[in-house]
Amino acid sequence: xxxxxxxxxxxxxxxxxxxxxxxxxxxxxxxxxxxxxxxxxxxxxxxxxxxxxxxxxxxxxxxxxxxxxxxxxxxxxxxxxxxxxxxxxxxxxxxxxxxxxxxxxxxxxxxxxxxxxxxxxxxxxxxxxxxxxxxxxxxxxxxxxxxxxxxxxxxxxxxxxxxxxxxxxxxxxxxxxxxxxxxxxxxxxxxxxxxxxxxxxxxxxxxxxxxxxxxxxxxxxxxxxxxxxxxxxxxxxxxxxxxxxxx
Numbered sequence: 001x002x003x004x005x006x007x008x009x010x011x012x013x014x015x016x017x018x019x020x021x022x023x024x025x026x027x028x029x030x031x032x033x034x035x036x037x038x039x040x041x042x043x044x045x046x047x048x049x050x051x052x053x054x055x056x057x058x059x060x061x062x063x064x065x066x067x068x069x070x071x072x073x074x075x076x077x078x079x080x081x082x083x084x085x086x087x088x089x090x091x092x093x094x095x096x097x098x099x100x101x102x103x104x105x106x107x108x109x110x111x112x113x114x115x116x117x118x119x120x121x122x123x124x125x126x127x128x129x130x131x132x133x134x135x136x137x138x139x140x141x142x143x144x145x146x147x148x149x150x151x152x153x154x155x156x157x158x159x160x161x162x163x164x165x166x167x168x169x170x171x172x173x174x175x176x177x178x179x180x181x182x183x184x185x186x187x188x189x190x191x192x193x194x195x196x197x198x199x200x201x202x203x204x205x206x207x208x209x210x211x212x213x214x215x216x217x218x219x220x221x222x223x224x225x226x227x228x229x230x231x232x233x234x235x236x237x238x239x240x241x242x243x244x245x246x247x
Contacts, residue, residue: 003028003065006080008120009057010104021071022053023104027117029065031107034074052077056086056096056124081121083128092135094243095127098236099142102224105231106150116149126200134203136244137194140213141203143220144194152227158192165191167223181226183219187212210245217241 007024010031015021019037026032039049052059062076085092103120123145127138147153155171162172165188167181172188183191193206208216217237225231 001065002075003063005029005061005063006117006121007032007059007061008100008117008124009053009055009059010100011055012053020050020053022074024059024061025103025107025117025120026061026063027114028112030109030111030113030117032063032065032110033071034063035071036074036077049077052079054087055100056083058121058124081125083124086124086128091243092127092130094236094240095135095138096124098139098234098240099123099127099146101234101236102143102146105234106146106224106228108229113149119145119149123200130200131204134200136213137203137206137208138200139240139244140208140216140220141194141197141200143217143224144191147223147227150228152223154191154195156192156195158189163188167219168226181222183216187216187219190216213244214241 005026005028007026009022009024011023013021015035018039019035020039021033021035023031023033036053039053058079058081060078060080061074064073064075066072086096087093099120123142127135130138144154152170154165158165158172161174163185164173164176165171165183166173166177167183168177168179172192176182176184190206190208190212197203197206217240221234221237
């Protein structure tokens, strides 16, 4: 059957001489893979079509969908949203690629999850519109809030007494955990602040230096690796750390 849906591109792989296989997180069907023919040629028009399938692209799609097939086809595709900075600014692009990779590592089954889809839409457009200070803290905000869509939301019960964030259990505790997977002040308190933030522009008011960001990103990657089956090291994280070193 033919369906109209929106989608966010996660990954594109060359197929044959002119085609690609593109992995897309769709509004209607969740994680899906599609064969797209004839977008990889030297003709200018075709070149512009290939540009649509960059990771983080938001597209309007008309798709042939069969539940029994692992690989379907795209009938039509066009831009749903044109970014101002994600594809042109090095730092913003690096943050977007981190977000896309983290999402892809968490998605396991091709099932609809519209709430997660709308969160991703809002997160990517929020990143695209964010200023320099908010952008530097965006990966931390995203990593903590994405977790909730996979049943991993950390309970924000931080207080002066409960100042240890137990990453294994997902809550703040009074006593130091008997394992190495935890954060203490000031990183635990910063995590509590990040959990309270609902709008990306609020991130600008959270003053962090590069060392705190580095330690938090490492801790959050550790958190995901403990709770998501088959989770492997993020390839985008070393690049992101290097780019965000200023601040």
